[in-house]
Amino acid sequence: MHQKRLEKLIEQTLGQGLDAVALVPGSNMAYISGIHSHLSERPIVLFVPVDDDPAIIIPILEAPKAETAGIAPERIFAWSDEEGYADAFRRACAQLELSDSLLGVEALRMRVLELELLQRYVPNLQTAHADPILDALRLRKDQQELQAMERAVAIAEIAMHNLLPQLRIGQTEKEVAAMLARELMSAGADGLAFDPIVSAGPNAASPHAVPTNRALQKGELLIVDWGALVDGYVSDITRTFALGSVPAELRQIYDVVRTANQAGREAARPGRSGHEIDVATRTVIENAGYGEYFIHRTGHGLGMEAHERPQIVQGNDEPLPVGAVFTVEPGIYLPGRGGVRIEDDVVITPDGGHSLTSFPRDMITIGA
Numbered sequence: 001m002h003q004k005r006l007e008k009l010i011e012q013t014l015g016q017g018l019d020a021v022a023l024v025p026g027s028n029m030a031y032i033s034g035i036h037s038h039l040s041e042r043p044i045v046l047f048v049p050v051d052d053d054p055a056i057i058i059p060i061l062e063a064p065k066a067e068t069a070g071i072a073p074e075r076i077f078a079w080s081d082e083e084g085y086a087d088a089f090r091r092a093c094a095q096l097e098l099s100d101s102l103l104g105v106e107a108l109r110m111r112v113l114e115l116e117l118l119q120r121y122v123p124n125l126q127t128a129h130a131d132p133i134l135d136a137l138r139l140r141k142d143q144q145e146l147q148a149m150e151r152a153v154a155i156a157e158i159a160m161h162n163l164l165p166q167l168r169i170g171q172t173e174k175e176v177a178a179m180l181a182r183e184l185m186s187a188g189a190d191g192l193a194f195d196p197i198v199s200a201g202p203n204a205a206s207p208h209a210v211p212t213n214r215a216l217q218k219g220e221l222l223i224v225d226w227g228a229l230v231d232g233y234v235s236d237i238t239r240t241f242a243l244g245s246v247p248a249e250l251r252q253i254y255d256v257v258r259t260a261n262q263a264g265r266e267a268a269r270p271g272r273s274g275h276e277i278d279v280a281t282r283t284v285i286e287n288a289g290y291g292e293y294f295i296h297r298t299g300h301g302l303g304m305e306a307h308e309r310p311q312i313v314q315g316n317d318e319p320l321p322v323g324a325v326f327t328v329e330p331g332i333y334l335p336g337r338g339g340v341r342i343e344d345d346v347v348i349t350p351d352g353g354h355s356l357t358s359f360p361r362d363m364i365t366i367g368a
Contacts, residue, residue: 010048021048032048034068054071059078090121099125141325152189153345155189190229193228197210221243223240224238237343256290263280269353272319323348
């Protein structure tokens with residue numbers, strides 16, 4: 001267990017009038033307990049009561065993870081494939097005395113399976129969303145978390161530097177994505193932060209395009225969005241490259257996006273909001289006449305997941321605290337022609353905003 005995080009969670013849970021929080025496999029469970037697992041047909045639920053020690057329902061083959069996390073043996077409700085999980089839920093709910101409780105759950109993660117089992121064995125159970133509590137805890141990165149993210153950025157940038165000399169006109173988007181994945185692992189990543197986005201030509205006009213068998217062609221723009229997973233934390237970077245000589249308007253929108261990216265990074269300060277940073281980038285693009293082609297928010301939070309709080313979007317007036325990490329990724333997407341996105345990872349510091357990413361933002365030409 002991460003004791004300080006556990007104590008903060010209990011303090012916030014009490015403050016919200018909840019009796020306990022139930023976590024399922026994913027980033028919140030790992031953040032609080034250090035237990036890394038994934039949602040599967042074998043349900044796992046970690047309970048954090050406000051007035052008792054943590055407890056967990058877990059398959060017997062993963063029980064050693066709970067022991068390593070420091071959960072007391074009598075609080076580990078292990079079950080085997082042969083006997084099934086129903087009795088483990090019954091025993092845990094009875095021992096935890098959850099009847100008539102208000103239980104905080106992860107609205108974005110808990111499945112119907114776990115919820116129905118809890119409702120079956122806990123009379124008069126009431127639930128509330130615990131996501132705001134967990135999101136607030138994870139919003140401020142500590143030094144250990146920032147160091148992991150710095151390593152994730154460094155490895156991602158090394159991978160791209162190593163990839164660029166290998167790129168050729170005629171390679172397919174899928175081939176480039178596979179090469180990038182290899183370079184990320186060779187550079188020391190524990191895994192990929194997400195499946196890389198590699199899109200060229202008209203495909204680059206879709207922000208979340210999936211790599212295809214289409215070959216890279218001269219005169220196009222190539223968007224690459226990639227990141228590394230290191231020590232449980234991720235990086236998320238996007239750069240846009242020219243494939244040979246590109247038309248004047250594509251170079252123009254590149255310069256506009258680069259200026260917007262800079263404006264967003266410069267707007268990052270303690271106490272500023274996601275709204276203000278979004279306005280800073282969007283104003284540049286709108287003033288250049290391309291406002292209708294900037295079709296997504298300026299950025300999103302980053303940490304154990306590639307998308308978490310804070311949202312860098314208009315309407316989010318929440319002040320950004322020191323330690324918040326997020327992306328600044330303005331873009332312009334011209335249907336049928338291509339697109340540009342330049343994305344950096346930024347952390348709020350006491351003195352302003354610091355870009356964790358340093359990969360060149362000037363246009364790099366491939367296959368000139």
